[in-house]
Every structure is written in C-alpha cells, then in structure tokens.
Amino acid sequence: MQIKKFKKVLVANRGEIAIRIFRALNELGITTVGVFSKEDRYALFRSKADESYQLNPDKGPIDAYLDIKTIIRIAKEKNVDAIHPGYGFLSENPEFVDACERHGITFIGPTSDIMRAMGDKISSKQMAIQADVPIIPGVDHAVHSEKEVIEIAEKVGYPVMLKASNGGGGRGMRIVHTAEDMPKEYAEARDESKKAFGDDQIFIEKYLKSPKHIEVQIIGDNYGNVVHLYDRDCSVQRRHQKVVEYAPAFSIPEETRQVIFDSSLRLAKTVGYRNAGTLEFLVDADNNPYFIEMNPRIQVEHTVTEMVTGIDIVQTQILVAQGYTLDSDEIQIPSQESVETTGYAIQTRITTEDPSNNFLPDTGKITVYRSGAGNGIRLDGGNAYAGAEITPYYDSLLVKACSHDRTFLGAVMKSTRVLKETRIRGIKTNIPFLINVLNHETFKSGECYTTFIEDTPELFLFAASQDRATKILEFLGNKMVNEQKAEEKPFFEDRVLPKYDKKKEIYGARDEFLKLGAEGYTQKILNDKKLYVTDTTMRDAQQSLMATRMRTKDLAGAAKASNQYMANAFSMEAWGGATYDTSYRFLKESPWVRLALLRERMPNTLIQMLLRASNAVGYKNYPDNVVTTFIEEAASRGVDVFRIFDSLNWVENMKLPIETALKTGKIVEGAICYTGDILNPDETKYTLDYYVKKAKELESLGCHIFTIKDMAGLVKPYAAEKLIRTLKEELNIPVNLHTHDSTGNGVSTLLKAAEAGVDIVDCAIGSMSSMTSNPSMNSLAEALRGSERDTGLVPDELTELSQYYERLRPVYKQFESGMDAPNTEIYKYEIPGGQYSNLLAQVKEMGAAEDFEEIKSLYKDANDLLGNIVKVTPSSKVVGDFAIFMFKNGLTKENILTEGKGLSYPDSVVEYFEGMIGQPEGGFPKELQDIVLKGKEPITVRPGSLIPPEDFDQIKKGLKEFFYVDTMEDEKTLHRKAISYAMYPKVYEDYCRHFEAYNDVTRLESHVYFYGLRKGEETTLTIGEGKDLIIKFVDMSEPDENGYRLLEFEVNGSMREVKILDRNLEVKADHRIKADKSNSAHLGSTIPGTVGKVLVKEGDPVTVNMPLLTVEAMKMETTVVSKVNGKVDKIYVKEGEQVNQEDLLVSFEIEEE
Secondary structure, eight states: OOOOOOSEEEEOOOHHHHHHHHHHHHHTTOEEEEEEOGGGTTOHHHHHSSEEEEOOTTSOTTGGGGOHHHHHHHHHHTTOOEEEOOSSTTTTOHHHHHHHHHTTOEESSOOHHHHHHHSSHHHHHHHHHHTTOOBOSBOSSOBOSHHHHHHHHHHHOSSEEEEETTOOTTTTOEEEOSGGGHHHHHHHHHHHHHHHHSOOOEEEEEOOSSOEEEEEEEEEOTTSOEEEEEEEEEEEEETTEEEEEEESOTTSOHHHHHHHHHHHHHHHHHTTOOEEEEEEEEEOTTOOEEEEEEEOSOOTTHHHHHHHHOOOHHHHHHHHHHTOOTTSTTTOOOSGGGOOOOSEEEEEEEESEEGGGTTEEOOEEOOEEEOOOSTTEEEEESSOSTTOEEOSSSOOEEEEEEEEESSHHHHHHHHHHHHHHOEEESSOOSHHHHHHHHHSHHHHTTOOOTTTTTTOGGGGOOOOOOOHHHHHHHHHHHIIIIISOGGGOOOOOOOOOOOOOTTOOOOOHHHHHHHHHHHHHHHHHHHOOSOEEEEOIIIIIHHHHHTTOOOHHHHHHHHHHHHHHTTTSSEEEEEETTHHHHHHHTSOSOHHHHHHHHHHHOTTSOEEEEEOGGGTTSSSOOOHHHHHHHHHHHHHHTOOEEEEOOTTOOHHHHHHHHHHHHHTTSEEEEEEEOOSOTTOTTOOSSOHHHHHHHHHHHHHTTOSEEEEEOTTSOOOHHHHHHHHHHHHHHOSSOEEEEOOBTTSOHHHHHHHHHHTTOSEEEEBOGGGOSBTSOOBHHHHHHHHTTSTTOOOOOHHHHHHHHHHHHHHGGGGGGGSOOOOSOOTTHHHHOOOHHHHHHHHHHHHHTTOGGGHHHHHHHHHHHHHHHTSOOOSTTHHHHHHHHHHHHHHTTOOTTTHHHHTTTOOOBHHHHHHHHTSSOOOTTOOOHHHHHHHHTTOOOOOSOGGGTSOOOOHHHHHHHHHHHSOOGGGGSHHHHHHHHHHHHHOHHHHHHHHHHHHHHOOOTTSOHHHHHHOOOTTOEEEEEEETTEEEEEEEEEEOOOOTTSEEEEEEEETTEEEEEEEEOGGGSOOSOOSOBOOTTOTTEEEOSSOEEEEEEOOOTTOEEOTTOEEEEEEETTEEEEEEOSSSEEEEEEOOOTTOEEOTTBEEEEEEEOOO
16 A cells, blocks of 8 residues: 655635535645636635635636646646546546646546546446446447437437537536437537537437436545445436435335446446546336446535445545555445445535526625524535625536435425525525425425426425515615615604503494494484594594605504594594505505504594595596495405595585495495685685585485585684584584694684584594694693583593604604694685695605795686686695696696697696596586697596496406515405505506515604614614514715615624615706707607606607607606697607606607698
8 A cells, every 4th residue: 555645735626616625635634725717816715725826817717727737837836746626627637637647746536547438428338338337228439420410319219318428517418309409409519518528529328208317426446446335316407417416315226226336336346446436327217227427526416425424525535545545544444334324315506596587597796695504414615605796607506505314304304494594695596496396295205307397397486585684775775875865864752652551441432333333323423412523643634744654653553542542532534535545655555454453453443534435545536346346345444434525526426435335334424525615705606505405415325424524624613603503403414524724723613613513523633733734632622621512532641642643743744744833825725734735745846845835826726727626635636736737837827728728738637627537516617628628528427437347357367467475365465456456556566566676664663764774873673473673774885886885784783785776876967858849840748757658659640639658747647648740750758767847758740731
C-alpha cells in the first residue's frame, strides 16, 4: 500500500459541491484551495476555502471552470497535491485527468482510461456487454449522420432515446416518437451536446416507457477492491433531470435489486474501476433491469447513500486517492458484508426554478433566507443566504435538503417539514412543487417512475405563497416613498379603546325588534315619550367629516362599547352610502367584512344602512336583480334597518327596493330629501305640501318609519317644528329627522323637532359631530336630560366614546373639509355635508384647492342650470361634477348655451340628462339637455326597468379566473364578491389587484396605513393567530439611476430590504402636446386626470358624438366624444396615463363635406 498524504487540495468546482468537498477535506486536516470565475467573486463558496483564487477573467462564466490550463497553473503555483473535480464541469473529462497526471497532481477520481471507457455512454455499453450486464436494445457505437440514426431507429422501433455520449443531467437527451421528428431532434441533441460537453457524439437506444430509474453507488480502491453502497431510486425526474431521490430503492423486488448489485460489481471489476462512481439502470414494468450508463464521479444525490450507510463518500474518495485500501483503518470497509443500510433517506433539491412557469429559473436577490433544521435533517447548501444575488449563469440549485428516518413515511414527513420551515423570499423556488411530490400517494408508496411528473398535472396545483411580510413592506415602502414622506409623519397617540363593563347584561333595541317584529317595534316607538336616537358616527358623521376614510379597525374598536352605551338608542347607522365604495377604493378593505365584524361586536344594536334606492350603494341605476340581490345579502349579513331614499325624491325609483327590503322582515325607513326652505314665501317647488304628499306615498308603500333627510343642514329650527308637527298629524308611523350642523343650528333644530313630537333624530358622538357632520348627541342628551323626552343616554358613557374618537381624529385630519366654524353660506349653496369634504378632496386632486370658493359659487349655478334639483348622492355628485367642469372650462350660467355647445360633458351629467338617475321634480331644462345629450334620446321610465339583468354566474366565473383566492370556494363569499363587482367593476378589480400585490393591509394601525413609519419607528402587525410581525423602519437610500430607493426594515429582528420606484422623480414638466383649440382636427382633454379606456384605434372611422375614450379624475369619469366625421389619425395617450387639461388626446383626418 503506497500512501501519498495530501497537504493541500484544490476543488475545481463551485457552489454546493465545492463546500461539501471543503468540509470533507477540513475534517481530514487538509488545506483547501478554491477557484472562482469573475461572476462568482461574491459567492459564498469562495469564503469557505482556506485559499481562493480567481480564474481567467476573460473567460465566460462556464468556460472559466472548463479552463484546464488556468486551473493547472493555479494548482502548480500554490503547491497543490491533488484536485477534486466535484460533479459537472471537468469531472468527466479525461483530458483534465491527463493534465493533472502530467503535472504531478493527483486527480481524485478514476483514471483517464477508465473515464474514457465508462464515462462515454457508448464505450460503457460495450464494456457492459463484455461483462454480461443487461443493456437496452440499441447500438453500441455513436451515430454519425441523420440517415444512420433514422435507419437504426427503424430497426430498434420507435420510440427511441437519443443521448449525448458524454452527457449528464439530461442535457443532449431526446425522446423521438416518429421518423418525421427525427431530423429536428437529432440536430438539437447534437447541438446541445456540443455546447454542454464539447462533443457532439450521439448514440441511440430503445426508449422504455415509464420505467424506474435506479442507480448503484460503488467505491473501488487502487488495488482492485470494489464494494457497492446499495442503491438509490432516482425516478422522480423532469426532462431527465433528477428532482427527488431516496435510498434504498425499497419498492424494487429483492431479486431485481440483487441482479443490479451483482451487475454493478461485475462491470466495475471488469474495467478495474477505482474511486467513487455510479452505475445507472432502468427497470421496466416487468422488473427487468437494463444498464444505461456509468457516471465516473461523485453524484449530486450521494447524500442519501451517506445517510443510510453512514459512509462519508467524499472522504473515502480522498483517502482512496491518497492510496488507502478499503479495509484500512482510515476507510474501514473490510468487505461487502460490512456495508449495511439503516432506515431511509430522501433528498429534495431546492432550486430557483418556477414550476408554475415551465420551471424557468428565476434570478435576483434573496431578501429572506431561513432554512429548516432539526432531528434527521441534513442541509447541503452553497448559494442561498439573505442578500445572495442569484445570477443566470449557473445551475439553479440553492440547497439540498435531506431527511433520514427509520421508516420511509417518517422520512417523507421530515422532508415535508423541512421544506415548510424553509423561507426563501426575493426569488421564486420549487418548494411548493416538492411538497406536492412528497405528499402524493404514488411517491409515498415508492411507485414513482421517470415520467411521473409529466403524467401528474396535480403536482402543479399550488397554494399561492402568501409572503405576507414582504408584501406589507412593499405596501409601506410605496406609501412612504410615493404618497407620504416618512420624515414628515406627525406624531400620533396610541389608540386606546373605550372602557365599558364587560360583565353587564345588555338588552338593546335589536332585542326588542327581534321580540316584536318590525311593525310591532316601530309602533311601540310611535307611542313612547322618549326621544329615540340614531347614532350616525360610524357612517354619515365620518363620511361628512373626513370623506368616509375611517377604517374598519377603528370603527370596530368602538363597537363593543357602543353596543352597551347605545342600548337606549334606536339604531347605529354604520353601513351603506359612500362607505361601500370608499372601503374598496381608498381603504382596500371589504365592506362586507366590516358589516360582519360590527354585527358580531354589536349583537344588541340595530345596525342601519343608507340605501340609495335603485342606485343601491353606487352612483348610477343598476339592473333590478343587482338591487334586490344586494338588499337580500345585506339583510342576511347583518343589516336591521334600511333607510331608503332617491336622490331626486322620485318615489317610482324607490318602490322596488322598499318592496324587497320589506320582504326581508327588517325595518324599512322611507326617506325624502329636504331642500329649499318651507318658511320662504317665495318657495313654490319644495313646499310643506310637497313633503307631506311624498311622506304619505311612502307610508302607503308599507314603510315602517318616515324620515326627513336634510343632507345639507338646510332645515331651520322653526321650519323643522312646522314640518314635524304637520307630518305627525298626517302619518301613522314614526317620524325621523336627519340633519347636519354645517350652519351651527343643528341641535336647535333637533330640539324644536323634539318639541313638535319627532320620534327619532340622527346625531353623532360629540367629537365626531358638528360642522359638516350631524348635531352633537352629547349636547342633545344633556339638553333633554330630565325632561319627558329624555333620550335615556348616559352623558359619561357618551363622553367615553367621544374621547375615543377624539384621539383618532388627528390620523384622519388630512381628509377633513377644513370647515372650522359654522357657515351659514350653506343656506345659499345647499352643499350636502357628506359632499362638502368629498368635493374639497376632489378639487384638491385636480390642483384647484385655492379656487374652492369660486367652485362653491358655481355649485349653486350648476344646480340652477340642472333645474334646482334635490342634492344627495348621486344627484349631488352630478351638481359637483358639473360645477368643476364649468370651472375648468370657463363656463357660466350666461355663456354655457353657447360656449358649452361642443364640449364633452362628465358622464354623471350626461346620465342625469338621459334620465338614468331618475326624473326630477318639474322635468329637465330642455336647451341644456339637448346640448349635453348631442342627439341622444332621454328615457322617461324607471332606468332599472330597461337594464338587462346582471349575469352573476358569469361574474363569478370571471372572478375565479382572474382574481382567484381560496375564499371563493365558499359560495356565499363568492356571491358577495360578485355583488361588489356588479356595482363597481373597475374599483373592485383594483381592490383585487391591490390584495394580490400587498395582501391584507387592514390590520395595520391606521397611522401606519396612511403615513407609513418614521425612521426608527416600530409597529406590531398581527397576521394570524399567535403570529405577530414586529416591523421597524431603519433607513431609506437615495434613488439609484433608475429611480429606485432601497428601504431597510427590521422584521422580527431580521434585516429586510425592499426596492421602491420613486414616482415623484418623474419629469415634472408637461411635455405633452397641447390641443390647438382653433384646429377642429385636434381633440384635447377637458379635465386633468387619468386615461381610463381607449375605445378606438388609429385608422378607425369616427362620427360626430362617437365615444373615443374616457378620462377619470377622482370619482368623475368623462367620456370624450368626437366632434367631427372622419378617421382617427393619431392617438397620443395610452390607458392609465396622466393627462392635463387641454392635452392633445386624438387627432383626425376630417371627412370633406
């Protein structure tokens, strides 16, 4: 036995296998030398070596590792004793072995002669025949022409397998099913073999359908001793590349296994094999084994053999290369009988391949890396760590995760567990796919075969990775970079929930309603002396004060205390109106979830919603089936009281929703909107008789309660007294008064109404009342305290709620209207309280905040031009949109019929004049109607009667196709989603896309949701039961050359980075071409906004008033129509682009008359 002790060994490889070999050498006390390409200069493996040297920087990423000359030069210069090639690259290149030998360097592997004999698939088959080892029918030589390969295929019989003679890892392999496919497949196999192995030799053999792939690990020393280390099942493959391997191959009959073992030893001894090698076999359906090739090197999957035998194969390779015998004390394999297996081992290869995208390798930076561990787990990694940059140059392997257990199913469970524990973010991985493979019954039974993956499509059904932390960080990053400057964030108090007696028994209005029924309970109210109260804080108050921006989290925070403190009230208005739209549009939360949560936390309280008749909770008329379906679902989900109104007081539009709501068994309030002044002797339209007549109509329809809905605070105290007294005389149902406190007269108005006998009044908790909101409940309760109309509400309890909301309001200050004191101009402009803050936000969005006073004046003019209409959503939106449009286009009452003739009007104004909102009292102003409609015929019937029913099944199908989430499997949840889509398709799609991008953001604290985090600020986010993320903002970089900022966070103590594009860095100058007003072939934008839909293409013919595109600004959408007959010459904008007023949208070739 001749021993040559190594002092220094170079590893001519990279990544995982390089680290594996370094570790084996380190344990043997041998100095390690690494080599690396310029692309790998930051790679982890180079730092694991004792010494590390760069390869030729002029070589490409692969060629650098194939550069024999440079590797030998480094080895000589650094006094290396031996080189270990690992697998791949030069590991099967006999010329490399010869080069090592010429320079006196030991090659850790077989000799070049053995490599030539066994590393080549053709010569290895010839050796197999010589050793009486069974092979697949085919030829024992390389084919040299297309003609020859076709002739042999005809003899062997299709299908056949083409293989690169020097191939491995599936490269250069092709299955060919027909003679027609052969020329193409043969050419591609040769080309791939040439690129991968520098050799285009191809051989051909019969293709076995769905065999098992079994391989045997052998070890031979330099003295003729050879043993096998048993077998591995490598049948789970994709495109002939192994994915999951396990040892031993327990599902093969013992008799077949023995034939494979004996064949392997016989063949190895025939060729005088030394060092580690693997012999590969296919086993057909009848358990006949066929030798296919030998790999004269270490294999990727050697790990599982090491785990079941306890033999370190890499160390054994090194010791054999030094000259030790297998039975030496250093190696300790005295005989074949001494090799035993214990238990079962499985290896899963975690790669950057994306199984949902045809296993395309992903690249990028790993932002999170957290590996599994524990009993029975072994990890062999080399490329994966937080911060690692995954490049496109090399194999996609990140880490090999191996498990070992006494039973195979135990090993499956361990492997599944380690994969689930592993967290890799920033790049896609195949982990979900591997879990599906492990959990499949075919794998668990050991019955997998080589085309198992291709034949099992369910392996590709993945539960989407939530990656909640990264998505939340990206949401915060976008907020802090593009919406709110982190350094400008104010300081906010922590939210403190209101205190209440959790043990107190509660009997509230809902309990009485459930006992007496809708009619019984409301008639009881009619006979009670007590003044009942509806608390509007959760709906109209926050809508009027802060543009409906209050989040469910904050409303729910008050819900349990409100349930107790409002036990003597009539109801809490908490849903409907604008809350539905803004929940999806701005708050990115579901209004249905809000309703369910409030229902759960306020079980004794009547939850009231505002329903815009046939507009439901939208801004237009919907098909009847949408309205009825919505009402039925709202009643089922938790609404107890439906307040139903029409924005034009057109009772015809209210009949269907009233009838539907009555059928649900819930309380129905019919509401008529108040405008004008009944005490004004000059008022001829909205008189006392007008309101009485409308009230009696609603009573006759079966409404349980009649409500005067004064949206703008126009009803004065003495007018309220007169109106209520008259209504009480005329009606046999309770009367309710809803008003706003914009003028400062709100509480006075309610007190006069109380004196006149009103049954119920609307008001808001103190800190959420007054100005554009409703009158103060706290003030009203104190004013009536001790009187026969005492509300029964406890002032201290109201104060507790008031203090809760008071602490919240600063978070929402940016959305408030700016009205700091009562304003009696409201009597003049008649702007509803709910619209006042929305209108200001809309004006700010359009960059005209300094012109708000002028726009308020135009609001009154717009109302007069429209025919002095009732103003409440959506009719108030028509007036607001029209006023802004007039302002932007320099229109007045005096010039609109001339200057406004050729303009495209906002969609809401067009729909109003079409009759799509309803019919106003006294009809439409004809001249303006003609200008706006431009020849369109208006309707005179109820719009809903003309609109075809919505196809909810089609909507559900589309939602599942484009926005699938697991909750859609619940039919009720999917039904609610379909209702939302039916009413707000674009808004709902945007909400779904936001959810896909950022996941659920509703649990963030509100100040974090709206402002993000200051530097150094920390927040805790609960993402599941017992799962908290502690998020701290660390720093933000300056933008790079592409405009991206890098934001650093700590998440549960670990550093995380996200890259966010700073959209504020875009060129501020407006480089768009402006429309030439004097050129009739130019069409410009009448408002600044976002291009919604482009409805035509360049070259399309157009006619006058033909819709071309839409422009959206805030909630206002304008359809831009053609002013000419002709052809579209050029379109200057794309969907989603921002435009300013007068930007050129479209140019035309005008048709000559």
